[in-house]
Amino acid sequence: MEGLVSFQAVPTISRRPKFSFSRSIVGAAIDVRRGYSLSVTFPPLSSSSSSIRAQQMESQDGSATAAPIIESESEPEQNDLKVKEWEVSMFHNEVAASQGIRIRRRPPTGPPLHYVGPFEFRLQNEGNTPRNILEEIIWHKDKEVAHLRERKSLGALKKALDNVPPARDFVGALKSANARTGLPGLIAEVKKASPSRGIIREDFDPVEIARAYEKGGAACLSVLADEKYFQGSFDNIEAIRNAGVKCPLLCKEFIVDAWQIYYARTKGADAILLIAAVLPDLDIKYMTKICKLLGLATLVEVHDEREMDRVLGIEGIELIGINNRNLETFEVDTSNTKRLLEGERGKLIRERGIIVVGESGLFTPADIAYVQEAGVKAVLVGESIVKQKDPAKGIAELFGKDISL
Numbered sequence: 001m002e003g004l005v006s007f008q009a010v011p012t013i014s015r016r017p018k019f020s021f022s023r024s025i026v027g028a029a030i031d032v033r034r035g036y037s038l039s040v041t042f043p044p045l046s047s048s049s050s051s052i053r054a055q056q057m058e059s060q061d062g063s064a065t066a067a068p069i070i071e072s073e074s075e076p077e078q079n080d081l082k083v084k085e086w087e088v089s090m091f092h093n094e095v096a097a098s099q100g101i102r103i104r105r106r107p108p109t110g111p112p113l114h115y116v117g118p119f120e121f122r123l124q125n126e127g128n129t130p131r132n133i134l135e136e137i138i139w140h141k142d143k144e145v146a147h148l149r150e151r152k153s154l155g156a157l158k159k160a161l162d163n164v165p166p167a168r169d170f171v172g173a174l175k176s177a178n179a180r181t182g183l184p185g186l187i188a189e190v191k192k193a194s195p196s197r198g199i200i201r202e203d204f205d206p207v208e209i210a211r212a213y214e215k216g217g218a219a220c221l222s223v224l225a226d227e228k229y230f231q232g233s234f235d236n237i238e239a240i241r242n243a244g245v246k247c248p249l250l251c252k253e254f255i256v257d258a259w260q261i262y263y264a265r266t267k268g269a270d271a272i273l274l275i276a277a278v279l280p281d282l283d284i285k286y287m288t289k290i291c292k293l294l295g296l297a298t299l300v301e302v303h304d305e306r307e308m309d310r311v312l313g314i315e316g317i318e319l320i321g322i323n324n325r326n327l328e329t330f331e332v333d334t335s336n337t338k339r340l341l342e343g344e345r346g347k348l349i350r351e352r353g354i355i356v357v358g359e360s361g362l363f364t365p366a367d368i369a370y371v372q373e374a375g376v377k378a379v380l381v382g383e384s385i386v387k388q389k390d391p392a393k394g395i396a397e398l399f400g401k402d403i404s405l
Contacts, residue, residue: 096280100306103135103278103327105256106142132328133195137229137254138278144228145257157262165241167295170220170248170271171318174355174378177219181403184372186395187250187357188218189382190240193231196330200387206236207243209391214247216392217403220271221245222380225253225264234267241268250299250380254278261290271297271319276307277327285314292316299357303327308340312348320349321357321380332361338374346375365400 093104107128130136177185190213192204201209210221223240224232230252237249250271251264256279261272272291274284284300291298301321302308311320324336337358341349349356355378358371363384371379381398388394396402 092280099280099310101277101280102131103138104131105278106139133229133330134275134277134327137195137226138256140228141226141254141256145260148263149257149259152263154259154262157259157266160266161262161294164266164268167265168246168248168270170250170297171355173219173248174319174357177217177403178377181217181399183399183403184358184368184376185219185378186217186399186403187220187222187378187380188213188216188247188385188391188395189222189224189252189380190236191222191224191230191232191252191382191386193229194383195229197383199231200383204231207239207245209386210240210243210245210247212391213385213395214245215404216385216395217405218247218395219378220248220250222250222252222273222382223269225251234263237264237269238267248297250297255287258287258290261287261294261296265294265296269296271299273321274298274300276300276302276311281310281314284311288314288316301359302340303336305340305345308345312345317352317354319355319357319378321359322376323359325360334358334361334367334370337371337376341375349375363398365398368399 096103096105107130130139174185174187177183190206190209192201193199206223210223213221221240223237224230225234225237226232232252234251234253237251241249248270249268250273251267251269252273253260253264255261255272255274264272272287274287276284279287288298288300297319298317299319299321300311300314300317301323302311303323303326308320308322311317322337322340324334325332337356341356356376357378357380358374358376359380362368362371362379362381368379385391385394385398388397392404396404
């Protein structure tokens with residue numbers, strides 16, 4: 001499968017690390033989990049120690065992974081492995097940066113002691129402080145997912161899929177709503193809080209809110225899964241699905257690992273959000289393929305022209321979300337949607353039949369009309385309707401008319 005990691009360990013006469021890079025990655029024991037292909041040459045081992053073996057295994061998601069098996073290694077050999085891990089992390093960061101991704105996957109760390117290698121003249125002391133709230137969330141998410149994987153393996157999740165109802169047609173629901181109302185299909189967000197707004201709704205009952213959205217004419221629902229920053233939960237997705245709500249459900253989570261996609265599916269999700277500001281192109285390609293295998297729709301979110309161009313360069317994209325919120329300043333500008341849909345980009349989107357979803361800064365019928373005229377066929381709205389005492393009434397006020405069935 002495209003996007004798999006190739007990880008090979010071979011003895012060499014030199015103690016100096018040797019790397020060769022080729023296209024294809026996703027998952028290795030040294031945490032090259034997403035995006036490129038790496039061939040690593042390990043230094044020779046001392047005759048008194050046991051060997052380090054690279055064992056090819058078939059991972060639970062069908063990808064070939066490599067798990068170095070380290071047996072009674074000496075301290076120098078442990079240091080050699082740390083150097084490889086650190087260099088792989090540096091390589092991941094450089095590939096992401098080359099694609100304009102400013103969000104670092106995890107806090108930068110200094111090189112191993114006495115490091116000599118390909119990155120020795122490119123080290124920067126950037127500090128361990130997140131540059132913005134999204135980067136802070138991603139750093140936390142990386143650790144959170146590592147802990148969750150230890151508690152429930154990918155193999156266990158795949159077995160659990162046997163008992164999950166079939167995924168519902170998220171894209172089809174948006175198209176039907178747009179055709180029925182002549183307005184953008186609504187993805188209504190089940191959201192209790194956000195880092196910028198704090199608590200949005202005190203009396204938060206996810207199932208009752210979901211039912212009110214469905215009654216008010218929402219085509220699909222977006223359910224926050226992040227606990228720390230949005231007070232959401234994967235259990236909310238499951239509860240809404242089990243309550244009989246028929247609207248397809250988008251798992252609104254900060255995806256950094258394929259494991260999260262499988263977990264969301266076991267909870268009843270019908271669609272997944274992928275953020276281009278966080279994920280390199282090969283990650284998006286690989287995760288989109290996983291979603292298709294599981295019957296899930298993929299909403300790929302972009303914020304600017306460069307991210308839009310990257311996503312349009314990926315085959316098979318059906319849904320693109322344009323977030324009008326600046327990731328660094330948190331300012332909202334709905335003209336961002338119009339700007340990203342002008343000219344050749346808009347023409348290409350129309351030719352491919354891609355549905356564009358407008359996100360952030362939508363509070364009035366005039367806002368809806370503005371982004372619809374720009375070319376969106378759906379909108380994702382949370383704050384302006386979830387804080388209403390009657391969310392169904394809030395939907396009618398947002399669109400300026402009753403859009404319920």
